[in-house]
Amino acid sequence: MSVKTVGTPEQSREPDLSTTTSRRPAGTLYRGREGMWSWVLHRITGVAIFFFLLVHVLDTALVRVSPEAYNAVIGTYQTPIMGLGEVGLVGAIVFHAFNGLRIILIDFWSKGTRYQRVMFYVVIGLWVVTMLGFVPRHLINVFSH
Amino acid sequence: MTSTTIDSPRTPAGSAKRRGVNWEKWGWIYMRVSGVVLLVLIFGHLFVNLMVGEGVKAIDFAFVGGKWSDPFWKVWDTLMLWLAMIHGGNGMRTIVNDYARSPRLRKVLVGAIAASVVVLILLGTLVVFTFDPCPVVPADQAHLLPSFCPAP
Numbered sequence: 001m002s003v004k005t006v007g008t009p010e011q012s013r014e015p016d017l018s019t020t021t022s023r024r025p026a027g028t029l030y031r032g033r034e035g036m037w038s039w040v041l042h043r044i045t046g047v048a049i050f051f052f053l054l055v056h057v058l059d060t061a062l063v064r065v066s067p068e069a070y071n072a073v074i075g076t077y078q079t080p081i082m083g084l085g086e087v088g089l090v091g092a093i094v095f096h097a098f099n100g101l102r103i104i105l106i107d108f109w110s111k112g113t114r115y116q117r118v119m120f121y122v123v124i125g126l127w128v129v130t131m132l133g134f135v136p137r138h139l140i141n142v143f144s145h
Numbered sequence: 146m147t148s149t150t151i152d153s154p155r156t157p158a159g160s161a162k163r164r165g166v167n168w169e170k171w172g173w174i175y176m177r178v179s180g181v182v183l184l185v186l187i188f189g190h191l192f193v194n195l196m197v198g199e200g201v202k203a204i205d206f207a208f209v210g211g212k213w214s215d216p217f218w219k220v221w222d223t224l225m226l227w228l229a230m231i232h233g234g235n236g237m238r239t240i241v242n243d244y245a246r247s248p249r250l251r252k253v254l255v256g257a258i259a260a261s262v263v264v265l266i267l268l269g270t271l272v273v274f275t276f277d278p279c280p281v282v283p284a285d286q287a288h289l290l291p292s293f294c295p296a297p
Contacts, residue, residue, distance in 0.1 A: 043240060046233070046236045046237075046240075047236075047237070047240065049233065050233035050234075050236065050237055053229055053230065053233055053265075054261060054265060057226065057230075057265045057268065057269045058265075058268075060209075060269070060272065061268055061269065061272045063206060063209050063210075063272065063276060064271075064272050064275065064276065066280075066282065066286065067205075067206035067207075067280070067282060067286050067289035067290060068282075068286050068289065070205070070206045070209070071205045071206055071289060074204055074205060075205075077201055077204070078201055078202050078204075083201065086195070086201065090191060090195070093187060093191070097180075097183075097184045097187070097188070100177075100180045100181075100184070101180075101181075101184070103177075104177050104180070104181070107177070134191075134195070134196065137196055137200065138195055138196075138200055138201070141195075141199055141200035141201060141202050142200075142201065142202070
């Protein structure tokens, strides 16, 4: 029985699952390497963003309590430590967003599975570029005035 | 030697063929559709709130009052709230389904997620649409209101 494999053409030349003695078969989407680590990161960032979202809806709801209450709580978001936390939050969101597009391409683009590894590095590259645009500006806002 | 029959991987767990709406399929589609919309909504939200002007330092009651005086941002934020809460809740449900080891724990956790999502969507929607940028406040808080509010 032949097992359909995904990945680069180079991988497809490796032996079939049924004949290989390797403990880690080549060319699976989620088992090992880029496919697995992108999945792990997608979960971790997703959970982190979800819990932030819960808190963020609650802190925003304070605008219905009083201007004073809202300003007191939102003021804590403007401290240096929280400023660094916001870098982490935005980093998580940007990764989750770009890797989400990668997942959609794997699902719907005919060549998606073949290029899933390359797309992981594209995601990392776009993440770096986005963060280079965001982090300096944000840190200047947080650490000045 | 005994022979064992192993079902092929995609054989449904139940014996009878399932009928009705395939909710898992629609959940799968929802994650992808809402994900693309959320990318636009959240990147826009982050850009306007963290990158423009003084960024996070400029956020206060008056800032929110200015934004939510505009129906555009009310709709933007409400859409973002609904799409993100359901997207996040469904993602958390997927993770609980993967790791919860007993059906009871799974039910408790999925129930807690569902309850949080419903409560926060209702709370958030109520806040956006009952928000008054110029509320009646004690005199010592008057300076916290947006500049367009009439003087007390």
